[in-house]
Amino acid sequence: MSYNIPDHLKGLTESEVAASRELYGYNRLQTGHKSTWLYLLIDILKEPMLILLIVISFIYVIVGDYGEAAFMFFAIVAVTAISFYQDSRSKKALAELEKLNEPLSKVIRGGEVLEIPTHEIVIGDLCLTEEGKIINADGRIVHSNDFSVNESSLTGESFSVFKDSKSEDNFIYSGTVTVSGLAVYQVSSIGKETRVGQIGESILNIKEEISPLQIQIRRFVKGMAVIGLVVFLMVCIFSFIKTGDLVKSLLSGLTLAMSVLPEEIPVAFTTFMALGAWKLMRHGIIIKRSSIVETLGSTTVICTDKTGTITENTMNLKHLYDYGSDRTYEENEFEVDELAELIDYAMWSSEPVPFDPMEITLHKTYEQIRKNDLRQEYQMFHEYPLEGRPPMMTHLFENDKQYRIIAAKGAPEAILDVSRLSVSEKEKIRTVVKAFGRQGYRVLGVAKSHFEGNSFPVKQQDFNFQFLGLTVFYDPPKKGIREVFQRIYDAGIQVKVITGDNADTTNAIALQAGIINNTSAVNGNEIIGKSEKxxxxxxxxxTLFTRMFPDAKLAVVNALKKKGEVVAMLGDGVNDGPALKAAHIGVAMGNKGTEIAKSAAALVITNDDLEKLVVGIAAGRRIYTNIKKAVQYIISIHIPIILTVSLPLFLGWVFPQIFTPVHVIFLELVMGPTCSIVYENEPMEKNTMKLPPRAMGDTFLSWNELGISIVQGLMITFGVLFMYQYTVQNGGSEEKTRAMVFTTLIFANILLSFANRSFFYSILQSFRNRNPLFVGISALVLVLLFMILYVKPISNFFNVTTLDMNELGLALLVAAISVLWFEIYKFVRVIW
Incomplete structure (x- = not known):
């Protein structure tokens, strides 16, 4: 886009930019430290599991068991490395998202208009701002064109203020919003030194609100930690009374505490959310907060704009209706003399530097039709921005000879209301508008006026207008949009269209786009003043909300939320800001969206494609489902570990310490990657987008789901303890019994991870969902198990003996029976 900027405004050179940055730094509010590897490491070492490992290691050192101590220190390094890898991946993904979320700013440097990241603005820069943009630094206006700014973020006053270089207050401030026109300002303050930086730095200390899922997971983990503490004390006391050996009692208690702590769950949650947001970014969906991924999967209602979301936003001028001749002209007839005035005034009522697709089309039509282009001769000296219900706008131009042009355009109803027409004439034009609307056309009325002097009316509606005619645009639905809406409906999600267009046009486009609608459209004016009920x-x-304005949009979103819906609101304009902020998921358009819309939204679709929102919803459902699978796996596998460690001790069996900290930490090292790396990579199940959305208030794990996990855990426990008793009854030594129990539990763990890939489809069907990490990690675990069993120094360290093929086969059979009963449960569940 070209800008009509005076030649003398050249801006800074590269060397001047570098010197200013050296002196004043970057345009950032935040000055706190970045998350370095050292801070990540310190955070990891605060984890309860690491603390337990360190305590156990020192106990082994004190009693002189250096082999066990060395293994524990190795385990500390391994657990730390896994956590560090997961944390750094999450932080890296979030850092990438942060970069993409940063708005760009336009500056004049070396005589050229450039787009740069906002943090790169320096003091002395010439910044350019225009309608709908957020101002990103404090500065003094040096050039402007019909510029007005909303400073409510600083002053609390909601009305806009007109300013220029000659105004008494010619400063503009970071965080305020350009309402109309264009301005070039020279930057005087950046970062913390801006006015908003000085009053608002405390905002940096406000913690982000945690999601319902995070709250539920934290409660669950805290509950398990309390249980772990109680069990630790019970085992310590019980063991000490029985043996009188304090060190052995402490180790027994700590072993059990390790088996109870589900420290994998919060790590899995963070990993799933951060990597989920990062993967969506690669699809062109930028997430502001990683926790919004969870909410995406719960979406029950999508409120979407029409133009540019459902339609292509091409705005082809298909017809012109000339009021003087009472005739409609086709595209190939626009060059007739009768249309000259209508085309002229339609163009003059548009912005001098158009960015709206309709206004761009009107300018192009004027260029093609009018041989004598007068745009360079006239300057806009007064403007009434788009406002009213329904809206209209008016522009006043003047040339050197003081000849004026006063042009208005807007919704046909708005233009008819201010025009000198009889009731019957207005009714005739409304009939024409309705006929166009039923074909899916977007219609604007055009009018002209005359005014002497400079005491202009406060409101544009007070001018005396002459109606000229109608401009008729066609913005066809996007290709493939019917299929997109079908996928949305298949997922059990409702669709609401919220648009500024009229009911006839909206209804026609909705029908063409495949939107299901069985009720009449509701106008924005019908919304205001209604009770909450x-x-x-x-x-x-x-389904269809037409002629909507900001308050009406906000009212609809809030009403849907009150009803208990999870609302995704799509918008692109300044007027969409309140509704985007209020919705559970505000979605802004990346291409045609204003900075206001993008800053208010929680999610930005880079290419304005509604299908990307469906991709996001599917990803949200996949991630939520996979977190549940991971947590259910963790619960199921922790139960046999806890009971295998505690029951032999409490029941007075012959080998009370069948597992030591060494065995438990090996199992923890197996489980960590399985739940947080392997399950995170699990593809979406084929029925995921055919199911209705979950209710937002649902407990993360229902009692039924929790019950299944507990039963799975108990069945594995029965299998493992059966193997214990079977080996003992057949004269097995402690080492043989430990080997049989340990091997059975490892086999069961691998089978459980495969069985829990789906709670609906069988293991064999789940293999169709390719996840190489499952096979890779399972193979690695088996290699490590066979090393423990058959490499003499390692088997001595783990206090186990080798197993022959019959014993391995028996361990595998018992593990299979204790896990694969769940496949029968799935089969029966599907039938019923």
């Missing part, structure tokens, strides 16, 4: 009823039953 009435609003909920209207919002629930209505």
């Amino acid at each position: 009435e609003l909920i009823q209207i919002s629930d039953r209505t």
Whole structure:
């Protein structure tokens, strides 16, 4: 886009930019330290599991068992490395998202208009701001064109203020919003030194609100930690009373405490969310907060704009209706003399530097039709921005000879209301508008006025307008949009269209796009003034909301939320800001979206493609489902570890310490990667987008799901303890019994990880979902198991003996029976 900027505004050179940055730094509010590897390491070492390992290691050193101590220190390094890898991956993904979320700013440097990351603005820069943009530094206006700014973020006053270089207050401030026009300002303050930086630095200390899922997971982990502490004390006391050996009692208690702590769960949650957001970024979906991924999967209602979301946003000028001749002209007839005035005033009522697709089309039509281009001769000296219900806008131009052009355009109803027409004439034009609307066309009215003097009316509606005619645009639905909406409906999600267009046009486009609608459209004016109960009823039953303005959009979103819906709101304009902020998931368009919309939204779709939101919802459901699978796996496998460590001790069996800390930490090292790396990589199950969305308030694990995990854990426990008793009854030594129990538990762990890939499909069906990490990690675990069993120094260290093929086969059979009963349960569940 070209800008009409005076030649003398050249901006800084590269060397001047470097010198300014050296002196004043970057345009950032935050000055706190970045997350370095050292901070990550310190955070990891605070984890309860690491603390337990360190305590056990020192106990082994004190009693002189240096082999066990060395293994524990190795385990500390291994657990730390895994956690460090997962944390650094998460932090790296979030850092990439942060970079993409940073807005770009336009600056003039070396005589050229450039787009740069906002943090690179320096003092002395010439910044350019225009309608809908957030101002990103403090500065003095040096050039402007009909510029007005909303400073409510600083002053609390919601009205816009017109400013220029000659104003008494010609400064503009970071965090404020350009309402109209264009301005070039020279930067005087950046970062913490801006006015918003000085009053708002405390915002940096506000913690992000945690999601319902995070709350539930934290409660679960805290509950397990409390249970672990109680069990630790019980085992210590019981063992000490029985043996009188304090060190052995401490080790027994600590072993059990390690088996109870589900420290993998919070790590898995962080990993799943951060990597989920990062993967969506690669699809062109930028997430502001990684926890929003969880909410995406719960979406029950999508509120979408029409233009540019459902439609292509091409805005082809298909027809012109000339009021003077009472005739509609086709595209190939625009060059006739009768249309000259209508085309002229339609163009003059548009922005001098257009960015709206309709205005761009009107300028192009003017260029093609009018041989004598007068745009360079006239300057816009007064503007009434788009406003009203329905909206209209008016521009005033003047040339050197003081000849004026006053042009207005807007919704046909708005232009008709201010035009000198009889009731019957207005009714005739409304009939024409309705006929166009039923074909899916977007219609604008055009009018002209005359005014002497400079005491202009406060409101544009007070001018005396002459109606000229109608411009008729066609913005066709996007290719493939019907299939997109079908996928949304298949997923049990409702669709609401919220648009500024009229009911006839919206209804026609909705029909062409495959939107299901069985009720009449509701106008924005019908929303305001209704009670909360009435609003909920209207919002629930209505699909098409037309002639909507900011307050009405916000009212609909809030009403849907009150009803218990999880609302995704799609918007691109300044007027969408409140509704985007209020929705559970505000979605801004990356291409045509204003900075206001992008800053208010929680999610940005880079190419304005509604299908990307469906991709995001599918990803949210996949991630939520996979977290549940991981947590259910963790619960199921912790139960046999806890009971195998504790029951032989409490029941007075012959080998009370069948597992020591060495065995438990090996199992923990197996489980950690399985749940947080392997399950995170698990593809979406084929029925995921055919199921209705889960209710937002649902408990993370229902009692039924928790019950299944507990039963799975108990069945594995029965198998493992059966193997214990079977080996003992057949004269097995402690080492043989330990080897049989340990091997059975490892086999069961591998089979469980495969069985829990789906709680609906069988293991064989799940293999169709390719996840190489499952096979890789399972193979690695088996290699490590066979090294423990058959490499003499290692088997001595783990206090186990070798197993022959019959014993291995028996361990595998018992493990299979204790896990694969769940396949029968799945089969029966599907039938019923």
